[in-house]
Amino acid sequence: MINKNVPRPDFEREEWTDLNGEWEFSFDEPLFDKKIKVPFCYQSEMSGICNTDVHHVVWYRKEFEVEKSRLKGKSLLLKFGAVDYEAEVYINQIHAAGHRGGHTPFEADITGLVLEGKNVITVKAMDYSDEDKPRGKQTWTGKNFACWYTPTTGIWQSVWLEYAGETYIKRMKATPDLERNEVLCEIFISSMEKVKAEISFSSLPAEGGTEMDLGSLNVVCENGYGKGILALPDLDVRREELIWTLEKPNLIGMEAKLLNDKVSGYFGLRSVCISNGRILLNGEVLYQRLILDQGYWKQSLLTPPDEDAIKKDILLAKRMGFNGARKHQKIEDPRYYYWADRLGFLVWGEMPSCYKYTDSTLKNTSGELTEFIERDYNHPSIITWVTVNESWGMRNIRTDSSQQSLANMLYYQAKALDRTRLVSGNDGWEQTENTDILALHDYELMPENTGKYESMEDVMNGYAERRMVLADGQKYKAQPVLMTEYGGIAFTSETEGWGYYNKAGSQEEFLKRLEPITDFLIKSRKFSGFCYTQLTDVMQETNGLLREDRTPKLPLKELERIFGKKSYE
Template identity: 85%
Template structure:
């Protein structure tokens, strides 16, 4: 049964132990003279430290207990949700694992490193200010500026132990085919021997209706891999009982058994496609009403303060008329995607950018992009991958063929890993023709100039705001057009904060600027959707619809009237 309040609701075992909480901690050297609350980074208030001092090396130490009976015939896995940026993990002073990449998970099989009773895990983390690694919105200059904020150093997602089988399941990849009414399951396991994995399927209806068994398949895994196909029941006109939609986000649970290892996962039966320049969800035209969400909290920075905070952000966005979010420059906590799956909320998963172009940029971005897509592949709420944003980390892409090829490489890498979703190659401007979406950013879009989009061809082969929409030598291939950033109107009493162009001095001024522009995007029928900047204020950037503490600046019903408006209204 799908459960809440677990680190990975989309891939879990019954036997697990949280290592979140108080750890010994120190800066620079392994002195362990401080305490820190994991999984909050030391820069955040909730860590118990809360300093903006720059330290490129930090150390963690935690004691944990292993019970002999629980380990009998089992493997013990030590799992990290995300550690920024490069981690070395030692168990009882023996090297256990290493990982490079600040936004994606890793694990270590520590069965042979632990003893009955007390054990110690030590983590060394290195997080330098190099700009040719994926940083997202973390400043690299030593201070906050423009739309770059306090860095996140060290452990910032959950740490836990899992008791798995001696041979165990490492990953389940479920690829639904709505047209054929079936699902392809690929299973990755730890053993190279030929072993049978049995997967049983059960429907989890959105409305809490009775769950139904959907069948099972046996998969022979050899050399660490196996695959099989399940034909789902043909419900014909009652397909809404099984399909994942925004109105009825039904899920299908998978229970996988390999010898004495049991894992629970899930997926959603749905399709994402493009036809005649329109995006389709389950074969029906989808108009996306997205909110740009950077996933910051004042007291905890990139780490959600708790699971309720994650759920609250989605519920507030839905109340404002949005049907999805572009998770901007952040690989979000897995629990966010879980709640988006459960609540029927679309998500664009976006790769954090680098800010300097070197060979390291290619290697590091490619590695984390792979791990990002692999971790979150099964979430039905995710319908688009954004591989780059506004030419960040590829500043000369307009004319530089090598940087154009870098953008193309990331696009095709994402498509190779995932054929079921759309990819926005360089969201905003200077795009190559290798993209599934033509994404425009235009903060200059005002009530008095909405007519600029009457001739879309002039925009596409020119500029939307101040940068060319297409890179040099590129052609438009009829992709759906979305306004993926606009607005950004600062509406705050904070004199030091900023937004795009002039601040709104009153609610009336804010509404008079917002409503005509959003109306023009909805009613023009030239756009397949929009993404408004942004959900919340973030530090010095005060252009959120909500304050940092999630207090609405504008009555939610007024925003729902604007963002949720239909074509015919």
């Protein structure tokens, strides 16, 4: 069974050492005159520092113990979940690794650098205010403004050691084929030599299910790569015992053995496709009821405060009638995707945006997008990638052919890396025709103006709120249409924060505005789903259904009645 407490529940080794906790720390220079609690960034309360001054360079240091006898025939891997934005890592003052990209993992084989007994890790993290790198919702001006919040600098996801084989598994990639009832399993390893790996599969059923042995593959790996196809048992009318659905989120475990290395992971047997302008999940029409989720916590910013906080957010969203979340401008902690997989909750995985268009915008975005998809490919809950949002970092995309080309490149990059999921190419407006989803953002949608969607052709050739739906020279190609941002209603009692358009003076006024527009999106049959803004308040943006501490502003049952309503009700 999956151990949810490991940093990567989808890629787990039995022998690992947690390096989270107290580290030595300093701003600007390696003085190490402070203490910090990793993996929380220095700007957060839970780091123990809680200083929001801008520091572009920060330093970390930690001692750890190694028994060299444990390394006989083994490799010692040092792993970082995410360091924002650029990291240089040293072991005993010898350079071990470098990485650019603030939201994706990296590792170093430090076997040859460690000594018997005490060893020292030093990390230099650099996070400048440049706007042509993926920043997401982190302000670059030195202060919070509009919908941009306190930044995250340095280590903000887990750090750990893994004891792997001398030749070790770097990645497992499972591509399910629901129609053929099989899975293509690809394995990437550290050696160029020819070696054999054995991969065994078993069901990890939803609650109440029965575990099954699903067979195994013998895979020959050469030049760092091997693959094989497993035919899954044909359960015919009992296929629900294996398929991943929202109602029964079954998973399939896979364990790969390579010489003296062993890794456990999992995937889900499910399909996502488009047919006649509708999105299908496992061959059935899917209506998506998504909540926009920024993934911030007051006390810990982008880092989840603990395991229960992740699970709580998903369960609260489900209780309000949502069947998924658009994780807005954030590559989440892998444990979030684990809980979405396990609880049956859809996720849109979204690239954090840049805010300036240069050649570096292309390089920086493309690099992190690749690492994002590679890390999270096996999570069945993720059904859509969002490569660009609202023309951020591509402000002239409506008329500029080079910016359109970048959006198209990122779309095709995502499709090349992952043929099993949909891609929203520029979510919100000014989209090119190279997108699987036509995504609209309309905070002006009110009960009195739903009639503007009477002619969807006029909308596609015009605008939903203020910006043109399509970039110049682009045509609508009958993609499914989703309202991927709307609502954002705040209360007048929240005097210091903001919401979209007029604030509601009472719960009754809030619901009188919310219910008719949500009913329209559900019942008009013009949309394949919606995404309401948003799950929680975040700092100065107080338009959440929940406050920052996750207390509800309205009765959850009332919200579930509205967001969970069926078209015939």
